[in-house]
Every structure is written in C-alpha cells, then in structure tokens.
Amino acid sequence: FNKIAEGLKKTRDKFFGNIKTLFAGRKLDDEVLEELEEIMILSDMGVEATEDILKELKERYKKENSDDPLLLLRDIMVEHLKDEPLSFNPDKKPFVILVVGVNGTGKTTTIAKLGKLYKDKGHDVVFAAGDTFRAAAIEQLKEWGNRLGIDVIAHTHGADAAAVAFDALNHAVAKGRDIVIIDTAGRLHTKQNLMEELKKIKRVIQKVIPDAPHETLLVLDGTTGQNGIIQAKVFKETTDLTGIVVTKLDGTAKGGIAFAINQELDIPIKLIGVGEKADDLQIFDPKTYCNALLG
C-alpha cells in the first residue's frame, strides 16, 4: 500500500498516464516531444524544468540509442529533483523545527502530521503555538496535540509569538524533550510585520539554543502553482529555509509542481502532504515521487 502513489492518482491519471500512451509504438520525434511538453506544462512542472528535461531527453535518447523513452524520461526526472532528506540529529536536544508559510497552505495540519511522524518513531515531541495571530490557530494545534498525545505550549491569542517559542524551548530543555516544532503566523498581507516576527522568533530562540532552528520548513500549497512559488520567494528573501513541504498533492491533477519548485527555488522538498489525516505526510523521495507520477 503506497500512500504516495495513491495521493498522486489524480495527476497520474490526467497527465502522466497519457505519456505512456503517447510513447506507445512511436519514435521520440518532434511531434511526440511537443505533445510531451504540453502534458508536462499542464501538470505545473514549469516551463523551465520542462525545457531542461526535454532537452536532455532528446540528447540522451540519441546518444544512448535508447528504445525506451519512458524509462529514460523517468531517470532524467528523478535526477532533476534534489534529494535531501529531513534532518534529525538526536544530539541536538531539543531538535528545533520552525514551520513557516501562508495561512491556508496546511501549516498547522503539517505540524500535527510531523509531530506524529516523530512520535511514532519514539521521540518526545512538543508543539509551540506560535501562530498567535489567526484566531483559531492555537485551538486547532491544541486539538491536534490532544488527539496525538503531544504537549502544546501556548499563550493567548495576540500574544508575542517569540515569547511562546522561547517558553517552549525552555520547557523542552528543562524536561529533556527531543523535538520542538514551532508554528508561526501566515498573514502575508502584512508581509513586513510577518518577516520581522520570524526574525525575532529566530533571535529569541537562539538565546536558548544558539544553533536553532535546526530545520526551517516552508509549507506550500501544491494546488496553487506559480502563486505558491511567488510566496515562497518572499519567505526565502528573509528566512533561511532548509526545506519545503508541498501539501495537498492529493487534491490536484497538477502534481508536477515539485519540478517547478525545485527549479525556481533551489530549496529541497523534504516532505509532501497527500491527504488530511495525521499519517498523510510522506518523506519526499524523488524516485518514489516520479514512480507515482509515471505509474
């Protein structure tokens, strides 16, 4: 049972399934390449990544005297994606993960899923309810915490997010907790304030743990295409992102977005969300992802 394959079913059916049909019994000529380009662009792979991949496909098809363009395409696609797993270093205690992203992208859900992922591996996790801006965010995280048996350090709505993070880290140090996952606000309409707030959180948590955060993950809604990438660039300008989480890949037929993200942002995708449930967060592995796309 492969959750990634299941989650990417829409994309596979709508686009990548067509590639198989496209190649069947045909040479890789300009006409086929053109149709392939259309499929790839319609799946949100992005023009740049599409052009790069097709150029390489054309060259290697000739050079390697290939008789299986689908296999070759699969290899090239896999090679095009950065493969950098989510880091976890048990020597860093607590290991601190800061999670940023725009409201509605699935940030809180991702934190819950990530907490479960680590908890299931036997780690002692704490959540910091650092989105003190969105009215329901604290409650939502507390609810997940209850459900998953994970402690949530929270202040009241409107409180200083950096103070919440500071308390959570001190708590984790005092109690010997393994991992702290910090939620943050996602109000991009007050972009300047948000970026200042993120910087402050970082400054303040470094008073407790000088090399924290050990991971800074940006949550991106996989259904928003180029808009999502523009959002990501805003965060990238002010925050040292170490990885991207692409959510809602189950809800779109445009699941090729990972290629565009990879090409345009130069930040590795580390996790993907393929559903709303707690165990629908999957480690991003280029090979598994490409296999899920191509069937």
Ligand code: GDP
């Ligand atoms: P936040 O505002 O960024 O914290 O977003 P939430 O975590 O509240 O998520 C917004 C909505 O997206 C919720 O209804 C989630 O259940 C849903 N969601 C989050 N991740 C996924 C995913 O991977 N797949 C699907 N289908 N829905 C998701």
